[in-house]
Amino acid sequence: ETGVTQTPRHLVMGMTNKKSLKCEQHLGHNAMYWYKQSAKKPLELMFVYSLEERVENNSVPSRFSPECPNSSHLFLHLHTLQPEDSALYLCASSQVARATNEKLFFGSGTQLSVL
Amino acid sequence: DAKTTQPPSMDCAEGRAANLPCNHSTISGNEYVYWYRQIHSQGPQYIIHGLKNNETNEMASLIITEDRKSSTLILPHATLRDTAVYYCIVRVVDSSASKIIFGSGTRLSIRP
Numbered sequence: 674e675t676g677v678t679q680t681p682r683h684l685v686m687g688m689t690n691k692k693s694l695k696c697e698q699h700l701g702h703n704a705m706y707w708y709k710q711s712a713k714k715p716l717e718l719m720f721v722y723s724l725e726e727r728v729e730n731n732s733v734p735s736r737f738s739p740e741c742p743n744s745s746h747l748f749l750h751l752h753t754l755q756p757e758d759s760a761l762y763l764c765a766s767s768q769v770a771r772a773t774n775e776k777l778f779f780g781s782g783t784q785l786s787v788l
Numbered sequence: 789d790a791k792t793t794q795p796p797s798m799d800c801a802e803g804r805a806a807n808l809p810c811n812h813s814t815i816s817g818n819e820y821v822y823w824y825r826q827i828h829s830q831g832p833q834y835i836i837h838g839l840k841n842n843e844t845n846e847m848a849s850l851i852i853t854e855d856r857k858s859s860t861l862i863l864p865h866a867t868l869r870d871t872a873v874y875y876c877i878v879r880v881v882d883s884s885a886s887k888i889i890f891g892s893g894t895r896l897s898i899r900p
Binding site: 715770 | 831837
């Protein structure tokens with residue numbers, strides 16, 4: 674148990690569906706992150722939030738829409754996804770976003786399949 | 789960002805020390821070396837990090853060379869539960885955020 678909880682654990686959706694991934698951290702951290710891990714590829718950083726403000730957007734397509742209503746919760750809203758978006762989506766948190774000496778704590782991820 | 793190079797795979801006998809190497813020859817003075825591991829289909833788990841000095845915690849030891857161009861993660865008594873992908877990462881702060889960028893890592897297999 675890392676203190677970062679992601680739901681759902683598994684999600685299957687069609688290309689026309691709209692769904693949301695949820696992440697909650699119980700660590701009192703101020704920075705939260707979304708990573709994507711496709712099969713046989715390294716983790717890709719998607720978004721970084723610091724104190725509920727988005728500070729990094731790594732050229733992610735607009736069909737992925739993040740939301741950070743407070744420092745404990747992070748959402749990833751999905752719409753009109755493509756089959757190549759099937760991947761493990763990982764949420765992480767850290768105390769602050771701009772420090773070289775910070776650990777990331779990851780959730781267990783949501784395994785997404787787009788049909 | 790500094791780049792790291794790791795062997796794609798290694799194996800080690802259970803109970804022996806596992807030594808995982810990492811090259812980061814372009815590392816700069818303010819960049820820490822981090823190690824994470826990822827057990828199949830789970831999120832990465834933090835192991836250890838360091839700047840210049842060798843570090844040890846309850847999970848592992850980190851040996852950083854004097855010129856900081858390479859490091860070694862040591863798992864002193866490997867168990868089957870240590871089978872995972874191990875990532876060596878250097879972290880840098882830019883104008884927006886501190887980024888942890890993952891490479892391909894080393895797939896460590898522990899044999900009974």
